[in-house]
Amino acid sequence: MGSTRPAYIPAAEVLSSEQPLVRCRPLHAATLESRNKAKKCAEFLQPYRQRPETCTALARRLVSGALGVRLSTARQERAEERRLITLAREKKRQAALHKEAAWDGSLAGHSGPEP
Template sequence: PAAASADGDSRLMGKGSSLQEPRFNYYGAEAAAPDLSDDELPHVIEIYDFPPDFRTEDLLRVFCSYQKKGFDIKWVDDTHALGIFSSPVAARDALSTKHLMVKTRPLSQGTRAAKAKARAYADFLQPAKERPETSAALARRLVIGALGVRSNQTRAQREAERKKLQEARERKRLENKQREDAWEGRE
């Protein structure tokens, strides 16, 4: 019986038959590049073609005019980085500016690695915001309390600091009230 089946198989694969080529070749498949439209992360651009020995400080120096408005850098590799701006307008402005040491392009035209990095870190690539104004008053009070030493601040300095904090609280309360009034339709 085993010999009969072997003869049957040879009849099926006779001289006139041929193997059918597969319709899809999965072995040679490459992963598709992530599709990042300009609408998805319009405030992010790719910075490329700069010397491999550049550091973060060097790139920050190139884009120093955007730092006050908010600008951050995420590295892709030695010669590619993502520039995160505070708004799409600032990103378009940076794209239109010519720099001597770096080149820029929209993320949608970027390399596969830059797009993959942007996709992976999309939650962290939110528009860069200016750091809020801070005061060392709380830190100073905690350190002085922990060490048990007397403060070397004069009474006038403490009062000025207290007044500044009170003004900041009042300004924040007013901004929240204005935002709430705008949502409620009040004037």
């Protein structure tokens, strides 16, 4: 589906539609037991995580390998994809170092990689 609508819009549509198999009502109109169960489940909810940035290099390689076809991709395009992958790896590595430094307590004086 992949829509960019806020999650409450489809929820409102479902609540307003006539469902013969399921009876739905808003949480404020629910029984005390249902509200308590919803509160317990809310503890496990996590915020939305954005999908990581990707490039087409892996998909192109997998598809061409499965089809047994050698694709002619421009040298500049391949170099740009490699550069993006390298940047993403470095960004991920820096984030891991930053997270580790935060847990170690060495984040305050942390200005970058140690020599």
